[in-house]
Amino acid sequence: MPRASTRTIDPALDAAAMLRRVGFVGLFVVLPVLAQVARRAAVILAPIAVVLLIIASAIDRRQRPVAPAIRGLVTAPAFLAGMLVVVWSGLSLAWTPFLGPAGERLANLLATVGLALAAYLALPDRMRSANLYLLPLGVTAGAIVGIILGAYGARLAPGSEDDGALDRGLVLLILLVWPAVSWLRSRNRDREATVVALLVALALTVQPDATQIAALATGAVAFAITSFRPKLGTRLTAWICAGLLAAAPLLPFLARPVATALFGGLSPAALSLKSWQRVVTSEPVRLVTGHGFETALRGRFAGLVPPNAPTTALFEFWYELGIVGAFAAALGLLVAIRRTGGGAPTLVPGAMACFASAFSFACLGVGLTTVWWLATLGIAVMVFVAVERGQFRTSRPKVARLRVLPDDAGAGPVRR
Secondary structure (H helix, E strand, O other): OOOOOOOOOOHHHHHHHHHHHHHHHHHHHHHHHHOOOOOOHHHHHHHHHHHHHHHHHHHHOOEOOHHHHHHHHHOOHHHHHHHHHHHHHHHHHHOOOOHHHHHHHHHHHHHHHHHHHHHHHHOEOOOOHHHHOHHHHHHHHHHHHHHHHHHHHHHHOOOOOOOOHHHHHHHHHHHHHHHHHHHHHHOOOHHHHHHHHHHHHHHHHHOOOHHHHHHHHHHHHHHHHHHHOHHHHHHHHHHHHHHHHHOHHHHHHHHHHHHHHHHOOOOHHHHHHHHHHHHHHHOOOHHHHOOOOOHHHHHHHHOOOOOOOOOOHHHHHHHHHHHHHHHHHHHHHHHHHHHHOOOOOOOHHHHHHHHHHHHHHHHHHHOOOOHHHHHHHHHHHHHHHHHHOOOOOOOOOOHHHOOEEEOOOOOOEEEO
16 A cells, blocks of 8 residues: 655745745846846846745745854955945045945945845855756857857848947856756766857957956966966966056056057057056055045046046946055955965865956956956856755765675675
């Protein structure tokens, strides 16, 4: 007589599982695809997905205990350094010449940080493999859409008003391809990981952009070095990123002679570095306090900043927040990268590659506090945390490896 099932059907748990699956489908599949055609996809879809994850966690309580998680987070050196950057940004409102826009941008920054923290606390303590396999699927689909739009976009959507959507979508793909590759490699699917990475690279070559290609190439170099020498790759990534940010005011004096020799003294690169030199030497006191939040962008239109000054995070951090903000950000970046390097060995190369790609984007022209860029960084962090929480399961034993041991009483073999 068949034994009755002891599984209790709980509609609340089923609803939580469904909400969580919908949230991950939106974050891992819909977002990488929709970001190729809609500029504000990351800003709109990410909060919706996070709200679904929060509701699911409130129902089934499968997330980590909130109080210990918050306690561990707020005592982490990287988090404290990041909060110092946020606090100093708030204090700089006292001397910024653009109080209204700066206050609005700071509110956007706080909202993005709050969204990322909420997602971190709402993620399940153990991620299901079925949910994480959605990530490489979404990155692959997004890359295919990017290839099609890059090759035939003008024919498919003539006169489109959403210019720049594909560029932002490809930036998101470059950051998400590394956790996707890391997840597949952690499941011994190296061929599939290679295919996903090649599709993203192909999407960049259909409509070439030097910044995107450089960012992906930098991430690939970090991935390769860390794969062969994990400790060396982690140290190089951490110290190069933090060192460039901390020593940014020295860069124009070192780089301008090189740019002049390679491209000529009147080239845009050389003139931009010359403008940076002038900013550093004209107001040395401002290297300590900075000019205030939001002045690097707004100052160009008001005549406070040379129009050809660099539009990179290296310039903007120092110009707006001075030595306090730049050193705090460099310290937080250094500690965060080194701590990430001590995680699961299969994920460390992908994490270093993601750090390197994101920092390359910031250095090559994305800027500091653009809303879509902050949202993209938050999404990349959420995805990597989810992948890390999917590493709890060991490999399942195969039936062929089960041993057949003799019974002590001689009654025949006993299968263990």
